[in-house]
Amino acid sequence: MYNEEDFLQLSRIQHFEFCRRQWALAYIELQWQENVRTVEGKILHENAHDASLKEKRGDLLIVRAMPIHSREMGVSGECDVVEFYKVEEGIHLAGKDGFYKVIPVEYKRGKPKAEDSDILQVAAQALCLEEMLCCRIPYGYIYYGETRHRMKVEFTDEIQEKVKNTFAEMHRYYEQRYTPKVKTSKKCNACSLKDICLPVLNKKKSVSGYIDRIIAEEEKG
Template sequence: MEYREEDFLMLSGIQHFAFCRRQWALIHIEQQWQENEYTVAGELLHKNAHDPYFNEKRKDVIVSRSMPVFSRTMGVSGECDIVEFRKSDDGISIHGHRGLYDVYPIEYKKGSPKDTEIDILQLTAQAMCLEEMLSTHIQVGAVFYGETRRRQIVVFSEELKEQVSSSFAEMHEMYDRRYTPKVRWSKSCNACSLKDICLPKLGKTPSVKGYIHKTITEDCG
């Protein structure tokens, strides 16, 4: 099965979906968004990595920034922060350059490596798009973290790729139904940029009346 271009979802949405399905639906279905210190800092880091008109060559490595990618089989499109094409004995050819090259995607993130696979899944999705577009196999990539100034190497296993494919399939199903999941509060809600829109604590009270009463009581106390 292949998706039409007009039905493509945002590739970067997989990080929202993996973090919280409700967050993804609020952003990508209901078009809700709210900045916080984390999203602003992340945008500044990406701005430094992105220059769609700038490619450079460092010895045997060609660096492409803000490279557009897509997958018709997954129905997604987006951009890779950086893709390194590394000269090798067994790779793909690149127009205007001699030799063969391996493909090495790099995603830029604020902060330090996370306990979850959110960033890894986004990078894996980018690699899968590149594999489909370039008819190649990509074994590894990296996530660069602004806080540690280091790259975390990611091996693209079949398990990761299956998780990415199943996530996008579920995202398409939810998008077609225009379905937004109900609130399920967790500690991660505190760092969410949409907490004032989502009102996660509302899901822990029996009614709106109870929520209002609790809020007034806290303010007066």
């Protein structure tokens, strides 16, 4: 169990999965740079996180900007939206009659990604809700602004285990203040930190290595 002062931000798991170096530059070295994608994402989340926009539609209760945490994983954050559906068997909500099942919904500006970054984030939210509410949450949704559709995410044992292992790795990096070396790929072009990271320069051979090779060659000659 982690102490509250050691909690990491839950939403950062998507940055870590996208690129461990990006996460370390932003949240260990505290370097950050906005681009169009990050600004559009903020606008979408500001709308989803408006806590004043609570809704009740029949047997459905919609809660926005719900604070969540997990002492087991050492993380805290907010759910964009949590939907509570009235059912015959579920959890009890204070001040509400009956029982409810819990469905987290994460909002993203783009479209479904090839990697698991978005899936891990909503799965992490579900694990926090399970720990807080003492229930089992089998699935959730990701709403993509570009496609304007929800994608259903099944929270399998494999996904849940990956979330826990990823947070454990994040804690190790943070405690060691470790920034991984760059691994260039196509996704570097879309990264808001590419000018700070300088992937092309980092990929080049070091000056000290170059000097060592020159000296070694001269000694051989």
